[in-house]
Every structure is written in C-alpha cells, then in structure tokens.
Amino acid sequence: MDQQLNRRSLLIGSSGLVLQVTGALGNAASQGQPVMGIVFTILLGVGTLLLMWGLALYATAKGHSSLWCLLGFLSIVGLIGLALLPDRAVDRSLAQATTAPSRTSSLAFWALFLSIASLVTCGLTFILSIAAVICGHVGLVQVKRSAGTIKGRRVLLVGVIMGYIGIGLGLIFLIVLLTQKHS
Numbered sequence: 509m510d511q512q513l514n515r516r517s518l519l520i521g522s523s524g525l526v527l528q529v530t531g532a533l534g535n536a537a538s539q540g541q542p543v544m545g546i547v548f549t550i551l552l553g554v555g556t557l558l559l560m561w562g563l564a565l566y567a568t569a570k571g572h573s574s575l576w577c578l579l580g581f582l583s584i585v586g587l588i589g590l591a592l593l594p595d596r597a598v599d600r601s602l603a604q605a606t607t608a609p610s611r612t613s614s615l616a617f618w619a620l621f622l623s624i625a626s627l628v629t630c631g632l633t634f635i636l637s638i639a640a641v642i643c644g645h646v647g648l649v650q651v652k653r654s655a656g657t658i659k660g661r662r663v664l665l666v667g668v669i670m671g672y673i674g675i676g677l678g679l680i681f682l683i684v685l686l687t688q689k690h691s
Contacts, residue, residue, distance in 0.1 A: 510597055513569035521562020527555030553628040560624065564617070571596030574617065575663055615647030616660030619667025626674030634678045640671030 531552025538544035564577035572593055622640035626633050644667040651661045 510569040513565050517562045517565035517569060519562075521559050521566065524555045524558025524560070524562055527551050528559055529555070531555055553625075556628065557621065557625060561621065567593070568612075569597065570594075573662075574612070574620075575666070577620075610657050610659050613647045613650055613658050613660040613664065615643045615650065616663035616667065619644035619647060619671065620663050621667075623667045623670035623674055627670055627677070634675065637671045637674030637678060640667050640674065644668030644671060 528551075531548045531550070531554075534548030535545060535552065538548055560577040564574035567576035568574050570593055576593070619640050622636045622643060626636035626640060629636070644664045647660065647664040648668070651658050651664065
C-alpha cells in the first residue's frame with residue numbers, strides 16, 4: 509500500500525466524515541430553523557465530498573480504481589466496505605515495472621468531483637455542472653491521444669454523464685422557479 513496516499517486519505521476522509529456526521533446531526537436538531545438547516549445541509553454535502561475524495565485516495569493506495577469513492581454516499585458503511593478490499597498495490601508495482609508508466613488523468617478526478625458537487629446542490633450550481641462536462645470532454649480527448657499512457661476514461665465518462673444530469677436538474681429548477689414567479 510502506498511503509505512503517502514494512505515496518510516492523505518486518512519486526513520481528508522476523516523475530516524469529511526466528521527463534517528458529514530455534524531451536518532446530519534445538525535439537520536436533525538435544526539427543525540424549524542431554515543437558515544441553520546441550509547448551513548447543516550451544506551456541511552453534510554461538503555463532508556460527503558471530502559469523504560469521497562479520501563476514499564478515492566485510499567482505493568488508489570490499495571491499488572484499486574478511484575471509482576470506489578462512490579461508497580462515500582454510504583458514509584461509514586462505505587468506509588468499512590472499502591477497508592475490506594484486498595490490497596493489490598504490490599501486484600501493480602510489479603506489473604508497472606515491465607510496462608510503460610501510465611497515470612490517471614487529473615481531469616478525471618475534477619470531472620467527477622465537480623459533477624458530484626453539482627448533484628449535491630441538485631443542479632442549482634450550473635457552473636459546476638458545466639465545468640464538470642468541460643473537464644470530462646477535455647480529459648477524454650487527452651486519454652484518446654495518449655496511446656495508453658493516460659488512464660481514467662471510465663471516471664471521465666461518469667463525470668461527463670453526471671455533469672449533464674446536473675445541467676438538466678438545474679434547467680428544471682430554473683423553469684420551475686420562473687413559472688412560480690409568474691403565477
């Protein structure tokens with residue numbers, strides 16, 4: 509296991525878990541106080557994103573795809589599930605010694621992160637959805653032109669699809685909002 513990634517995942521993931529639990533408990537306690545409810549919902553969303561980032565780093569440290577970060581939606585249950593995955597980092601280091609080095613596109617992470625952030629806000633942040641789609645498409649072009657030295661095509665596709673879903677949700681909310689004002 510890559511110890512440096514493991515330490516980073518622990519720092520980021522545990523911070524996210526704390527924020528997630530604080531947001532959930534605060535939401536339950538702030539019934540009837542809409543402003544506090546919004547604050548705690550934001551804390552919950554930020555905590556989920558940080559937990560997922562930490563889980564992506566942990567999965568990478570164990571030699572697995574960073575898509576395992578999606579277990580972050582399950583909070584502590586997802587963390588336990590990821591901890592049970594076998595460590596394949598040693599096997600990958602042997603395989604990489606005989607093949608050309610490859611890396612995962614950093615745009616893959618950003619496309620996924622931005623699209624999840626846009627979905628957490630139910631598409632209300634068009635800019636995040638649009639940025640996710642742009643990062644995803646640029647990353648897909650990079651992966652295609654790299655002749656196998658850049659990975660992350662599946663993560664990029666997930667980011668692009670979720671970005672388009674965020675744009676669709678944002679448009680639906682905008683239409684509903686505009687029709688409510690004119691009624």
